[in-house]
Amino acid sequence: MSEIISGLILGAAFGFVLERAGFGNPNKLTGQFRLTDWSVFKVMFTAIVFAAVGLLILEKLGLVDAGSLFVPPAFLGAAALGGALVGAGFAIGGYCPGTSVVGLMSGRIDAAIFLIGLLLGTVLFAGIYPSIELLTTLGEFAQGDSLPDALNISALSVDAGMVIAAIGLFILGSWMEKKSKGPVSSQI
Numbered sequence: 001m002s003e004i005i006s007g008l009i010l011g012a013a014f015g016f017v018l019e020r021a022g023f024g025n026p027n028k029l030t031g032q033f034r035l036t037d038w039s040v041f042k043v044m045f046t047a048i049v050f051a052a053v054g055l056l057i058l059e060k061l062g063l064v065d066a067g068s069l070f071v072p073p074a075f076l077g078a079a080a081l082g083g084a085l086v087g088a089g090f091a092i093g094g095y096c097p098g099t100s101v102v103g104l105m106s107g108r109i110d111a112a113i114f115l116i117g118l119l120l121g122t123v124l125f126a127g128i129y130p131s132i133e134l135l136t137t138l139g140e141f142a143q144g145d146s147l148p149d150a151l152n153i154s155a156l157s158v159d160a161g162m163v164i165a166a167i168g169l170f171i172l173g174s175w176m177e178k179k180s181k182g183p184v185s186s187q188i
Contacts, residue, residue: 015102024102026094026110033091036180038173045169049162056155066155071146077139093117 031037058064093114103111144150
């Protein structure tokens with residue numbers, strides 16, 4: 001029972017943060033696809049880098065054994081196919097599952113329609129899953145359970161690369177956002 005309550009509390013807090021960040025507005029997500037609004041990318045990539053660096057620090061402090069964490073197998077073909085389909089839904093609908101709930105709770109009718117489509121798509125997928133199950137294991141990547149294992153480099157190197165990539169992409173994103181707004185006209 002405590003897991004359900006903690007999940008509800010964390011979910012509500014996450015939704016609150018998404019709403020305060022403006023992610024309940026579909027223009028945020030579609031702006032990401034148009035490369036005119038990088039706020040979603042910046043938030044999500046920051047979370048990934050923070051988690052990766054935090055896990056490395058906790059492991060070095062002896063608080064977490066990263067080797068005992070479950071890492072699901074990587075199916076690159078299935079991930080690419082699923083990513084393309086889900087990405088198309090994001091670009092067309094302007095929402096991801098989480099932001100659609102935030103939009104609905106903010107009173108947006110388009111979010112409700114998106115959620116209905118999401119639920120219908122889920123039911124459809126469940127119905128046809130037995131006939132497409134083979135696609136879900138497409139392109140298994142078995143060279144390693146984690147990126148450091150697969151590339152045969154240290155976790156510190158991967159984290160350093162992610163931090164450098166984040167900084168570079170944040171600079172690129174800020175430049176592209178400024179460029180998409182056009183020149184600032186002076187008022188007389």
